Amino acid sequence: MHGSRRVKIVDVAAAAGVSVTTVSHVISGRRPVSAATRARVEDAVRRLGYQADPSARGLRTQRTDTIGLVVPDITNPFNTELAAGIQAIAYARGLLTVVCEAPITGGPRLPAVLGQLTARRLDGIVLGRFGAQRADLDLIAASGTRLVRLGTRIADGPGDVVRGAETEGMRELVRYLAGEHGYRRIGFIGGETGVEPGGERYEGYRQALAEAGRTVPEDLTVWTGFTREGGRAGAARLLDAAEPPDAVVCANDLIAIGALDVARQRGVHVPGRLAVTGYDDIDAASMVSPALTTVVNPAREIGRSAARLLIDRLDGDDGPAREIVLTHQVVRRASA
Amino acid sequence: MHGSRRVKIVDVAAAAGVSVTTVSHVISGRRPVSAATRARVEDAVRRLGYQADPSARGLRTQRTDTIGLVVPDITNPFNTELAAGIQAIAYARGLLTVVCEAPITGGPRLPAVLGQLTARRLDGIVLGRFGAQRADLDLIAASGTRLVRLGTRIADGPGDVVRGAETEGMRELVRYLAGEHGYRRIGFIGGETGVEPGGERYEGYRQALAEAGRTVPEDLTVWTGFTREGGRAGAARLLDAAEPPDAVVCANDLIAIGALDVARQRGVHVPGRLAVTGYDDIDAASMVSPALTTVVNPAREIGRSAARLLIDRLDGDDGPAREIVLTHQVVRRASA
DNA sequence: CTGAAAGCGCTTACAG
DNA sequence: CTGAAAGCGCTTACAG
Numbered sequence: 153m154h155g156s157r158r159v160k161i162v163d164v165a166a167a168a169g170v171s172v173t174t175v176s177h178v179i180s181g182r183r184p185v186s187a188a189t190r191a192r193v194e195d196a197v198r199r200l201g202y203q204a205d206p207s208a209r210g211l212r213t214q215r216t217d218t219i220g221l222v223v224p225d226i227t228n229p230f231n232t233e234l235a236a237g238i239q240a241i242a243y244a245r246g247l248l249t250v251v252c253e254a255p256i257t258g259g260p261r262l263p264a265v266l267g268q269l270t271a272r273r274l275d276g277i278v279l280g281r282f283g284a285q286r287a288d289l290d291l292i293a294a295s296g297t298r299l300v301r302l303g304t305r306i307a308d309g310p311g312d313v314v315r316g317a318e319t320e321g322m323r324e325l326v327r328y329l330a331g332e333h334g335y336r337r338i339g340f341i342g343g344e345t346g347v348e349p350g351g352e353r354y355e356g357y358r359q360a361l362a363e364a365g366r367t368v369p370e371d372l373t374v375w376t377g378f379t380r381e382g383g384r385a386g387a388a389r390l391l392d393a394a395e396p397p398d399a400v401v402c403a404n405d406l407i408a409i410g411a412l413d414v415a416r417q418r419g420v421h422v423p424g425r426l427a428v429t430g431y432d433d434i435d436a437a438s439m440v441s442p443a444l445t446t447v448v449n450p451a452r453e454i455g456r457s458a459a460r461l462l463i464d465r466l467d468g469d470d471g472p473a474r475e476i477v478l479t480h481q482v483v484r485r486a487s488a
Numbered sequence: 489m490h491g492s493r494r495v496k497i498v499d500v501a502a503a504a505g506v507s508v509t510t511v512s513h514v515i516s517g518r519r520p521v522s523a524a525t526r527a528r529v530e531d532a533v534r535r536l537g538y539q540a541d542p543s544a545r546g547l548r549t550q551r552t553d554t555i556g557l558v559v560p561d562i563t564n565p566f567n568t569e570l571a572a573g574i575q576a577i578a579y580a581r582g583l584l585t586v587v588c589e590a591p592i593t594g595g596p597r598l599p600a601v602l603g604q605l606t607a608r609r610l611d612g613i614v615l616g617r618f619g620a621q622r623a624d625l626d627l628i629a630a631s632g633t634r635l636v637r638l639g640t641r642i643a644d645g646p647g648d649v650v651r652g653a654e655t656e657g658m659r660e661l662v663r664y665l666a667g668e669h670g671y672r673r674i675g676f677i678g679g680e681t682g683v684e685p686g687g688e689r690y691e692g693y694r695q696a697l698a699e700a701g702r703t704v705p706e707d708l709t710v711w712t713g714f715t716r717e718g719g720r721a722g723a724a725r726l727l728d729a730a731e732p733p734d735a736v737v738c739a740n741d742l743i744a745i746g747a748l749d750v751a752r753q754r755g756v757h758v759p760g761r762l763a764v765t766g767y768d769d770i771d772a773a774s775m776v777s778p779a780l781t782t783v784v785n786p787a788r789e790i791g792r793s794a795a796r797l798l799i800d801r802l803d804g805d806d807g808p809a810r811e812i813v814l815t816h817q818v819v820r821r822a823s824a
Numbered sequence: 825c826t827g828a829a830a831g832c833g834c835t836t837a838c839a840g
Numbered sequence: 841c842t843g844a845a846a847g848c849g850c851t852t853a854c855a856g
Contacts, residue, residue, distance in 0.1 A: 160833060171843045176835060183836095186841060203607040207546030208833035211848045216543065218586075226572050227771075232563045239562070239589060243596060248608060250554075250586045253575060260579060271539040272584060380775070409775050416777065436772045439716070439745050441752065496849060507827045512851060519852095522825060544849035547832045 159200045167196040179204065210273075218248045219462055220269045221455075222262070223280035226253040228378075229434040230404075230451050231280060234302075237455020238278060245463055247275070254282075256344060263288055270295040276462040278302065278455075281349055284309070298465040300458045303349050306475040312465070313475040314458045318349050318431075321447040321480025322356025322401070323363075325429055329399050329488060330364040335427055339372030339397035341386035341407050350375070353403050353431060372397050376407070383410020391418065391426075398426060399488065405430035405437045408444055412487070427488035442486035450478050495536045503532040515540065546609075554584045555798055556605045557791075558598070559616035562589040565770040566787050567616060570638070573791020574614060581799055583611070590618075592680075599624050606631045612798040614638065614791075617685060620645070634801040636794045639685055642811040648801070649811040650794045654685050654767075657783040657816025658692025658737070659699075661765055665735050665824060666700040671763055675708030675733035677722035677743050686711075689739050689767055708733050712743070719746020727754065727762075734762060735824065741766035741773045744780055748823070763824035778822035786814050 165172045170189060177183045178193040185193075196202070210216050221238055223231040235251045242249045254265040266288055269277060276298040279289075284301075289309040292299050299311030306313045329335045340357050342350045358368055374389050376382035383402060387410060390397055402408035408430030415422050422428055422442055430437055430446035437444040457476050501508045506525060513519045514529040521529075532538070546552050557574055559567040571587045578585045590601040602624055605613060612634040615625075620637075625645040628635050635647030642649045665671045676693050679686045694704055710725050712718035719738060723746060726733055738744035744766030751758050758764055758778055766773055766782035773780040793812050 161835095162833085172834080173836080173843055173845095174841090177842090180835080184841065189841080205547070205833055206608055207543045207552065208848090209835075210543030211541070211547050211833080211850080212835045214848080226575070227565070227568045229563070229565070232568055235587075236562050236589065243588075243604075246604075248586050248604075250584050251571075252579075253572065268579075268582075268584075272542050436775050439772050440775050441777050494849095497851095498849085508850080509827055509829095509852080510825090513826090516851080520825070525825080541849055544832090545851075547834080547849080548851045550832080 158205075159202050161202070161204065164193065164196045164200055164202045167200060168192045214273075215275055216273050217246060218250060218272070218274050219276040219278065219459070220272075220274045221249060221251045221278045221280065222254055222265055222269070222282075223251065224254060224256050224282060226251060228406075229436070230432050230449060233451035234280065234455040234458075237452035237457075238459045239455075241456050241459035241463070247463070250274075256282075256347060266292060270297060273297075275466055276300070278458045278462065279311075282347070298462055300461050302454060302458065303352070306473055310473075312461050312473050314454050314461065314478070315475070316449050316454065316478050317480045318352040318449075319356040319359065321449075321482065322353045322431065323360045324356075324480065325431075325445075325447050325482050326357050326360030326401055327363065328482065328484075329401070329427060329429070330360060330366070333399075333427070333488070335399035337369060337372060337395065337397045337399070339369065339390045339393075339400045340374075340403075341383060341390070341400060341411065342373070342375040342403045343378035343382060343407065345375045347378075349431075350378075350403055357401050369397075371395075372400075378404050378406060380406045380410040380413070383407035383412075384414050385410075387411035387414040391415075391420065399423075399429075400426060401429050403431060405432045405434045405444060405446055408446070408487070409436060409440055412440055412442075412444075423486070423488050429488045433483055437483075438485065445485045445488040446483055448481040448483055453478055494541075495538050497538070497540065500529065500532045500536055500538045503536060504528045550609075551611055552609050553582060554586060554608070554610050555612040555614065555795070556608075556610045557585060557587045557614045557616065558590055558601060558605070558618075559587065560590060560592050560618060562587060565772070566768055566785060569787035570616065570791040570794075573788035574795040575791075577792050577795035577799070583799070586610075592618075602628060606633060609633075611802055612636070614794045614798065615647075634798055636797050638790060638794065639688075642809055646809070648797050648809050650790050650797065650814070651811070652785050652790060652814050653816045654688035654785075655692040655695065657785075657818070658689045658767065659696045660692075660816065661767075661781075661783050661818050662693050662696030662737055663699065664818065664820075665737070665763060665765070666696060666702070669735075669763070669824070671735035673705060673708060673731065673733045673735070675705065675726045675729075675736040676710075676739075677719060677726070677736060677747065678709070678711040678739045679714035679718060679743065681711045686714075686739055693737050705733075707731075708736075714740050714742060716742045716746040716749070719743035719748075720750050721746075723747035723750040727751075727756065732762075736762065736764055738764065738766050741768045741770045741780060741782055744782070744823070745772060745776055748776055748778075748780075759822070759824050765824045769819055773819075774821065781821045781824040782819055784817040784819055786817075789814055 239249045254262040278300045281303040293310035303315045374386045376386045430444045432449040433446045497508045575585045590598040614636045617639040629646035639651045710722045712722045766780045769782045769784040
């Protein structure tokens with residue numbers, strides 16, 4: 153049932169009439185080989201369909217040619233785009249990418265997942281937004297696995313960083329609400345407290361209000377979860393306030409979509425009586441109605457940059473830690 | 489422990505005062521070990537933080553403990569759910585899952601991706617919906633990699649199959665439109681012709697009309713692409729027909745969402761003047777308004793079943809090829 | 825119940 | 841420009 157005997161490097165050597173040393177070098181290109189010999193070896197490789205055994209190679213080289221992406225939610229469209237960006241770059245380099253989920257609550261927790269991945273001796277790990285413990289990060293770094301963190305600050309731990317300019321993006325969005333549009337009571341619905349990108353985005357909201365000479369209306373700030381459910385709960389709370397908001401800034405699009413649900417259900421017109429904004433610009437942002445005013449989070453490009461950074465490191469770049477910041481872009485649609 | 493020397497099995501053996509053979513057997517549980525010895529070894533493993541090198545193990549066992557999922561579009565929510573289902577089962581078994589994209593058009597093509605994966609000696613592959621060549625499939629099977637195909641028929645190639653009851657699901661949906669609801673002119677917007685799951689779903693539509701003693705209104709059938717854009721183009725065509733439809737059945741949710749766009753833009757009330765239905769029940773289906781009436785495609789459950797099937801095979805099940813069919817479920821919301 | 829040793833299939837110093 | 845051989849870190853017959 154299982155195919156014939158796998159062809160190995162000795163078979164190729166025999167077919168080409170050379171040593172396995174030479175076959176190996178033809179394949180890797182790591183030392184000069186005469187044109188004639190090279191041709192014979194390449195021909196044998198092709199004829200026999202030889203593909204080196206990755207376990208044997210990995211045992212020798214101490215490399216797995218595999219990198220990992222760890223995210224809290226594999227079905228979140230932002231993370232999916234991220235994965236697509238990483239894969240595009242990694243695939244071209246012959247690196248395999250494994251995407252692992254470590255939910256914030258429920259399911260295998262982050263330390264357990266990171267443990268699995270270091271056990272697998274991955275060459276590098278891209279760590280999606282997380283409230284990761286410093287100890288977890290140090291464990292990765294200590295294991296020799298290269299690390300790229302997403303959406304946090306370079307000072308927060310080992311490894312390189314790629315992030316969007318989130319504070320700036322949110323500041324511009326809220327500046328637009330508070331200035332041009334003249335909304336007076338602007339509330340905020342965040343995700344889980346302490347989980348990025350909540351802090352960055354809240355900070356942008358705060359700064360924009362401060363610029364406009366206002367303070368954060370504490371009674372209009374709620375922290376829930378980065379989900380549609382969270383948005384529903386948060387919006388319900390805000391609309392029940394003694395003095396309800398005329399605009400609500402949400403920490404991501406899913407929360408905003410939940411807020412839209414509540415507004416529709418209660419007959420609150422958007423944006424007439426309540427403006428609603430999101431963050432990320434996931435596909436659904438333009439599918440709901442009214443379509444969401446939001447900020448583009450360049451997920452795919454973040455993924456590409458992270459993969460390039462990782463590959464540089466694997467190629468021996470041992471320079472100081474780097475931080476790559478990608479620009480934001482506000483998208484005005486119908487909801488605000 | 490600055491990424492210095494990795495601890496290996498000899499270190500554990502030395503620390504526990506036993507042979508590496510015994511350490512290996514304590515870990516694998518493949519032969520009896522006295523309780524006292526076992527305790528000492530387990531203690532040493534814990535103290536030293538030992539994790540077996542997967543390359544070394546793989547070289548010996550000829551296993552990679554890794555499975556692959558290949559899909560045409562990694563950002564499609566259906567495929568994401570599929571991946572989540574597979575991973576949940578695989579992770580619990582200590583199997584790593586790699587998700588690879590092989591676009592129908594553009595990007596690395598299917599044979600190239602399958603080549604990469606067989607080179608990696610994956611233990612098993614789950615192949616998402618595809619117009620895969622028989623030769624590609626035979627290549628996988630011949631390499632000893634176990635194969636599960638999704639959404640096709642068992643007779644179409646080697647390996648096992650998992651699929652939803654799509655013809656049945658669509659038949660029930662259209663039966664509901666044509667019977668209970670009394671829609672008279674029911675149009676159909678399909679994706680690319682010849683690409684699954686288009687055929688299955690069209691067939692269900694056709695059967696339901698036949699049951700109701702009607703024929704397919706040829707002027708109300710259009711084939712575009714499985715995207716929101718495709719839905720817009722298709723709906724525009726149908727609404728421009730000499731005798732427009734009062735209901736339009738779409739081959740998936742994205743198409744239906746595009747149809748909703750066109751209806752809104754033209755001021756055609758849904759479902760009052762035009763009913764719209766989708767298929768898959770992706771997250772966005774309940775986010776748009778009116779919320780989509782659609783059919784649940786149990787993506788996550790399909791993933792779970794595929795992973796279980798694969799694991800059975802890896803555990804030595806050499807029985808005849810199996811086909812698992814999962815039931816459908818119509819979800820009635822506001823759009824029809 | 826336990827251990828010594830072969831060998832999985834590569835890559836890479838070392839040698840010519 | 842090329843080859844013989846060591847060795848990467850495990851698992852598993854084989855032996856006691």
